[in-house]
Amino acid sequence: MKKIIISNFKMNTTPSEMKTYSMALATKTSESKNQIIVCPPFTHLCVAKQFLDGSKVSLGAQNVSSEEKGAFTGEVSASMLKDLGVEYVIVGHSERRTKFKETDRLVNKKIKTALANGLKVILCIGEDLASRQAKQACAVVKKELDDALKGIYENELEGVIIAYEPIWAIGTGKTATLKDIQKMVELIRKEIAYLYSDKAGQQINVVYGGSIDIQNYKKIISLACLNGALIGGASLNVDNFAVIARENY
Ligand code: 13P
Numbered sequence: 001m002k003k004i005i006i007s008n009f010k011m012n013t014t015p016s017e018m019k020t021y022s023m024a025l026a027t028k029t030s031e032s033k034n035q036i037i038v039c040p041p042f043t044h045l046c047v048a049k050q051f052l053d054g055s056k057v058s059l060g061a062q063n064v065s066s067e068e069k070g071a072f073t074g075e076v077s078a079s080m081l082k083d084l085g086v087e088y089v090i091v092g093h094s095e096r097r098t099k100f101k102e103t104d105r106l107v108n109k110k111i112k113t114a115l116a117n118g119l120k121v122i123l124c125i126g127e128d129l130a131s132r133q134a135k136q137a138c139a140v141v142k143k144e145l146d147d148a149l150k151g152i153y154e155n156e157l158e159g160v161i162i163a164y165e166p167i168w169a170i171g172t173g174k175t176a177t178l179k180d181i182q183k184m185v186e187l188i189r190k191e192i193a194y195l196y197s198d199k200a201g202q203q204i205n206v207v208y209g210g211s212i213d214i215q216n217y218k219k220i221i222s223l224a225c226l227n228g229a230l231i232g233g234a235s236l237n238v239d240n241f242a243v244i245a246r247e248n249y
Helices: 015-028 042-052 078-084 094-099 104-116 129-133 137-148 154-159 178-195 198-203 217-221 238-246
Strands: 004-008 035-039 057-061 088-091 120-125 160-164 205-209 228-231
Touching (some): 015 042, 015 238, 035 088, 104 120, 129 137, 137 178, 160 178, 178 205
Parallel strands (some): 004 035
16 A cells, blocks of 8 residues: 655754765665655755756655745745745644644644645654553644634645654654554544545545654554554654665555
């Protein structure tokens, strides 16, 4: 089954390293049947574009401004990314929600701006440990989904990938169990069906992220309910990321 394999470099590596990485990834994944997306820092996008051109790998950014343009020092707009050949953008990552205080409202605005500019969105949602322990995980995920998708039309969902990333599993070496992932993916599909239609619930792409590595990737990504994975730490090693990206699931 064809899967979507996404890297998130976070704030790691340099543009020079991106050149070597891109060349290696393009070669190593030339036979892959999966959809591969790399999301390096903004500073790496030009070099990544140059060395991934003509390969199986698409380019994503890790963030985007909610504003179109203007006096917003330090921000990067959706049209700038689009012009560079970027196809995807990660929105609502828990690190942006917690460390940069991004609200559900801002996440919603970013999604609208990204879609309006022809970018596809990788929308991250997921509960923290306290919510899970308080048996509130489903409620948190549902609310994040509802708020993020306010005012987004069903025909726009084609441009949205939902990444379920439980915060307690990010960078901790603790993955959610297959049962937990399955349960949450089902909940996400059900919520999409409720908000839009049964067809939308079935068709929406849902990926999992949180401590996926070269040892555990196959059993997680092979889950029939999942469309792929969003990989942080393990994506920094191009050999490992290429193995995950070219696997037959
Ligand atoms: P890790 O794979 O390092 O746990 O990170 C997951 C993540 O946050 C991807 O967006």
